[in-house]
Amino acid sequence: MARAGLTAELLTRAGAELADEVGFDQVTVSALARRFDVAVASLYSHVRNSQDLRTRIALLALDEMAALAADALAGRAGRDALTALANVYRDYAREHPGRYTAARLRLDPATAAASAGGRHAQLTRAILRGYDLTEPDQTHAVRLLGSVIHGYISLELDGGFGHSAPDTAETWARIMDALDALLCNWPTPPSAA
Amino acid sequence: MARAGLTAELLTRAGAELADEVGFDQVTVSALARRFDVAVASLYSHVRNSQDLRTRIALLALDEMAALAADALAGRAGRDALTALANVYRDYAREHPGRYTAARLRLDPATAAASAGGRHAQLTRAILRGYDLTEPDQTHAVRLLGSVIHGYISLELDGGFGHSAPDTAETWARIMDALDALLCNWPTPPSAA
DNA sequence: TTAATTTGCCTAAACCCTTTCGGCAACTGC
């Protein structure tokens, strides 16, 4: 019988597509085997196990997002850069909800260190160069930006905002305004209430 | 043979504990049956199915958090109320990671409407009374607060910040400062860049 | 070109989780 020509990369890409179509948690070795019209056991020559498959998809998504983000940031600074980066994540989450969810998978330390995760932090830091923040605050700001952006996207992605007015596009724009204003005028440490 | 005295409520509470111990996605009808030393099929008289069980746990968590939040907000206003509310969520997530994850489960519209979800939005709105925000902006601010708080907690919960310096407690405090400052000086709609 | 080796895919089987069905035992009210 003819061979199917499977490889880990091929399976990972197909897994990513499957994730976008049916949700990341529905990505299963069995479903993937069906998609290639191949026996389930065949996949285990290319992928260690189900977890390994999911991890590969996560790494793919992190990589893709990092590339898009780097691209979007080229030649931009300040508020412009901030919205560009945030939009990259938001657009990616909308076009590839399964991949986006995958990217949020918890990775073991070694894998995480080898992932594109660091690049994301680096890119966020790059944005802050356009604002006037020194070191301890810069890290706080990086974390804040990560929290807002990913928090917002998660809520929007699983319908947390409902279909209520005003629409989410408007809120998103206002949040960008708010973050920009905040970074321009970052409150100093001992903030009296 | 003696009966085990199962009820939907009992199973839900035990399921919540199980979630905190082994993770929400490891909460399974089988695991719960084992915990009660009972046959798996027995649970199906009290709970429609696995999804139903998970939903009940989510509703329990939402309820518990709403009660804690209402309590924490009593007699507080402004920055004080803001940090109190945020801390309720954060502390709850740390003490009950499984329940917290459950609370983020996507509910179908009817169930969501009957859940404590609305109370959470109401409580967040209550905080904004201490600041000077009128209606469209108030909703934007509610969404921003939800995004930051839940975004931050999610990242912290699954180790997104690593163990790097400065520590996360410090970042959390600074984020509270930042949000307070932001709400005190919310940028008006057409923000010139 | 054929022989030896490697590689890829398959069948089979064990294990776990889900869900339904039918039965029997234990409570409930009378």
Added chain:
DNA sequence: GCAGTTGCCGAAAGGGTTTAGGCAAATTAA
């Protein structure tokens, strides 16, 4: 004590995971 209801159980079917062992196709060598 008896009927009726309720609660728990065994069995079975269906799907996902993973391993082991085997045969065939590709690859390399002779």
